[in-house]
Amino acid sequence: MDVFFQQVINGLVMGSMYALVALGYTMVYGIINLINFAHGEVLMVGALTSWSAIGMMRDAMPGAPGWVILILATLIACVVAVVLNYSIEKIAYRPLRNSPKLAPLITAIGMSILLQTLAMIIWKPNYKAYPTLLSSTPINMGGVVITPTQVMILGVTAVSLAILMWLVNYTRLGRAMRATAENPRVAGLMGVKPDMVISATFVIGAILAAIAGVMYASNYGTAQHAMGFLPGLKAFTAAVFGGIGNLSGAVIGGILLGLIEAIGSGYIGHLTGGVLGSHYTDIFAFIVLIIVLTLRPSGLMGERVADRA
Amino acid sequence: MKNNKTLQYILIGAALIALPLILQMFGNAWVRIADMALLYILLAIGLNIVVGYAGLLDLGYVAFFAVGAYMYGLLSSPHLTNTFAWIAAAYPNGMHMPIWLIVPVGAALAGLFGMLLGAPTLKLRGDYLAIVTLGFGEIIRVFMNNLDHPVNITNGPKGLDQIDPISIFGLNLGKKLMIGDFEIASVSLYYYLFLSLVLVTILISHRLEISRIGRAWMAIREDEIAAKAMGLNTRNLKLLAFGMGATFGGVSGAMFAGFQGFISPESFSLMESVMIVAMVVLGGLGYLPGVILGAILLSALPEVLRYVAGPLQEMTGGRLDSAILRQLLVALAMIVIMLMRPRGLWPSPEHGKSLKTK
Numbered sequence: 001m002d003v004f005f006q007q008v009i010n011g012l013v014m015g016s017m018y019a020l021v022a023l024g025y026t027m028v029y030g031i032i033n034l035i036n037f038a039h040g041e042v043l044m045v046g047a048l049t050s051w052s053a054i055g056m057m058r059d060a061m062p063g064a065p066g067w068v069i070l071i072l073a074t075l076i077a078c079v080v081a082v083v084l085n086y087s088i089e090k091i092a093y094r095p096l097r098n099s100p101k102l103a104p105l106i107t108a109i110g111m112s113i114l115l116q117t118l119a120m121i122i123w124k125p126n127y128k129a130y131p132t133l134l135s136s137t138p139i140n141m142g143g144v145v146i147t148p149t150q151v152m153i154l155g156v157t158a159v160s161l162a163i164l165m166w167l168v169n170y171t172r173l174g175r176a177m178r179a180t181a182e183n184p185r186v187a188g189l190m191g192v193k194p195d196m197v198i199s200a201t202f203v204i205g206a207i208l209a210a211i212a213g214v215m216y217a218s219n220y221g222t223a224q225h226a227m228g229f230l231p232g233l234k235a236f237t238a239a240v241f242g243g244i245g246n247l248s249g250a251v252i253g254g255i256l257l258g259l260i261e262a263i264g265s266g267y268i269g270h271l272t273g274g275v276l277g278s279h280y281t282d283i284f285a286f287i288v289l290i291i292v293l294t295l296r297p298s299g300l301m302g303e304r305v306a307d308r309a
Numbered sequence: 310m311k312n313n314k315t316l317q318y319i320l321i322g323a324a325l326i327a328l329p330l331i332l333q334m335f336g337n338a339w340v341r342i343a344d345m346a347l348l349y350i351l352l353a354i355g356l357n358i359v360v361g362y363a364g365l366l367d368l369g370y371v372a373f374f375a376v377g378a379y380m381y382g383l384l385s386s387p388h389l390t391n392t393f394a395w396i397a398a399a400y401p402n403g404m405h406m407p408i409w410l411i412v413p414v415g416a417a418l419a420g421l422f423g424m425l426l427g428a429p430t431l432k433l434r435g436d437y438l439a440i441v442t443l444g445f446g447e448i449i450r451v452f453m454n455n456l457d458h459p460v461n462i463t464n465g466p467k468g469l470d471q472i473d474p475i476s477i478f479g480l481n482l483g484k485k486l487m488i489g490d491f492e493i494a495s496v497s498l499y500y501y502l503f504l505s506l507v508l509v510t511i512l513i514s515h516r517l518e519i520s521r522i523g524r525a526w527m528a529i530r531e532d533e534i535a536a537k538a539m540g541l542n543t544r545n546l547k548l549l550a551f552g553m554g555a556t557f558g559g560v561s562g563a564m565f566a567g568f569q570g571f572i573s574p575e576s577f578s579l580m581e582s583v584m585i586v587a588m589v590v591l592g593g594l595g596y597l598p599g600v601i602l603g604a605i606l607l608s609a610l611p612e613v614l615r616y617v618a619g620p621l622q623e624m625t626g627g628r629l630d631s632a633i634l635r636q637l638l639v640a641l642a643m644i645v646i647m648l649m650r651p652r653g654l655w656p657s658p659e660h661g662k663s664l665k666t667k
Contacts, residue, residue, distance in 0.1 A: 035439065035440070091644075092648070095648055096647065096651055099647075100594070100651055100652055102360075102366065102590050102594065103647045103651040104647075105439075106586070106590045106591070106643055106647050107643065107648065109583050109586075109587065109643065110587075110641070110642075110643030110644040110647070111640070111644060113580075113583075113639065113640035113643070114640035114641065116636075117633055117636045117637045118637075120633060121633060121637075229579075233443070233447075236440060237440065237444070244437075280451060282447065283444075283447065283448045283451045285444070286444030286447060286448050287448070289441060289444055290429060290445075293430070293433055293441060294429040294432070297432050
């Protein structure tokens with residue numbers, strides 16, 4: 001049973017990171033109907049920026065406690081990611097808003113490759129050891145082990161989600177965002193500036209992605225230019241799983257996906273008598289996705305996405 | 310006027326036939342680039358059926374390419390006979406299946422996979438379909454990587470090697486052919502094989518496009534509900550599009566395996582799928598000349614760049630090598646071309662027949 005609870009903890013940690021990234025996808029999709037393929041790369045840039053920032057800060061102020069450095073590095077990563085995502089939208093997506101549907105998708109894929117390549121040139125292609133800034137003594141809770149980093153990940157995700165929900169549900173900006181997602185033209189007639197709202201969406205998405213990037217790198221202890229692809233893909237899967245365009249759906253989808261992956265990879269060896277091993281983890285996400293979409297094409301929580309193409 | 314056109318065709322034909330013979334004087338590497346470009350044209354035309362005609366965005370197309378390639382690889386390399394005693398007993402001289410068996414089987418299998426993928430995803434539209442197909446491509450790759458135990462079928466990440474070269478009518482394309490004193494290199498022989506395949510594919514694809522089925526696909530692309538109301542069996546037609554596209558992918562996969570002599574899961578990454586989609590969309594969705602142009606541009610140009618990248622690499626102290634430069638340029642091309650010409654470089658001239666924004 002300990003194995004089970006351990007995998008539940010691991011799944012929650014992974015799932016909360018998927019949820020943060022999935023929110024970025026789902027918000028963008030909800031408003032402009034575009035899969036922002038470059039979103040995973042924003043996560044990667046966030047992680048690598050924070051890696052550089054941590055290195056510099058450790059040299060500049062050797063005595064500073066780990067958590068201060070981590071917070072500062074996350075803030076720097078957020079700023080860089082925000083500037084990046086804002087520019088991506090402005091350069092690559094805005095001019096194509098009324099073009100054939102596939103055009104912005106292709107620029108998005110192009111942006112994703114471009115960012116990966118640039119990151120490879122700037123940071124070099126090797127794997128970088130991401131420093132452990134919090135205490136590395138694991139906390140033992142009745143046979144189940146959780147590291148302080150993982151506790152931090154759960155905490156940060158919860159706080160970020162609370163702030164986001166407040167922002168979307170109780171502020172003017174949030175109302176404008178919901179209105180634009182519902183119907184951009186009518187929202188425009190009501191005095192909402194769609195371009196401003198779309199930019200704001202990309203900015204918020206970038207912040208969430210950068211936070212997720214820092215946490216992803218801290219959790220695995222490495223960072224590299226290609227690290228954004230898989231979490232990006234799975235986060236998108238999570239967004240679709242929950243019903244794309246739906247914020248709570250993205251969160252639930254992300255956490256469920258994390259749990260399914262962790263529990264699945266923990267038990268697949270036993271279930272199949274050792275024939276299939278845990279290196280099949282990565283296909284769980286897609287199998288779940290295919291099943292969900294076949295049985296319930298609009299996702300778990302989706303209701304208004306019946307015929308979006 | 311008519312004479313002019315015939316003359317044009319003859320000239321283009323002569324140029325295409327002479328091309329590898331001229332290129333091979335500069336080195337076989339150049340002919341290889343032309344060969345790969347032809348293979349990509351084959352793939353792009355196949356994907357164009359799914360994406361361009363039927364409007365179903367498929368981001369996992371390379372999976373079908375992989376199925377064809379592994380089919381060929383397994384049936385004509387020593388891997389299976391080395392691994393399984395009973396197969397070795399059945400084929401004491403090794404499994405060297407004739408191409409007339411492998412290609413149809415590979416194509417049929419790829420087509421079957423296409424239908425299998427299509428069946429559960431038919432209800433989905435647009436981006437959902439994109440993500441499911443993308444996932445399917447990854448699943449196939451994960452299986453190729455991991456099916457080396459408990460039973461070694463795909464040989465895992467190491468891939469399959471010593472694959473027989475293609476031989477047709479007793480002519481082994483893996484060896485150079487001497488006609489008198491004139492030598493035709495093996496890569497040039499492959500060039501002619503691929504060229505004739507591309508011509509056949511263009512013919513099939515063009516006939517499909519103007520057929521009843523092609524028009525039905527385009528009707529589905531423009532408005533599925535209206536198409537259904539007109540009495541089209543949209544489910545079967547979409548399945549057919551998936552199957553047809555996948556079949557072309559399977560054939561090109563088999564050709565690829567015979568041409569390279571070695572395949573590994575690395576050749577079938579998501580990046581390849583993305584490149585093929587980019588070829589179709591950049592060139593001109595649903596329009597054959599555009600698709601061919603896109604395939605040539607994206608496959609051949611970066612290869613050519615490899616030769617100019619050497620000095621650049623020295624200048625930047627090794628940070629910019631040819632592979633990185635190639636990736637950088639492909640990415641920039643995708644962004645810039647889409648921004649300047651959202652409907653592709655050479656879009657279909659008829660108005661109202663393209664994918665419209667919703």
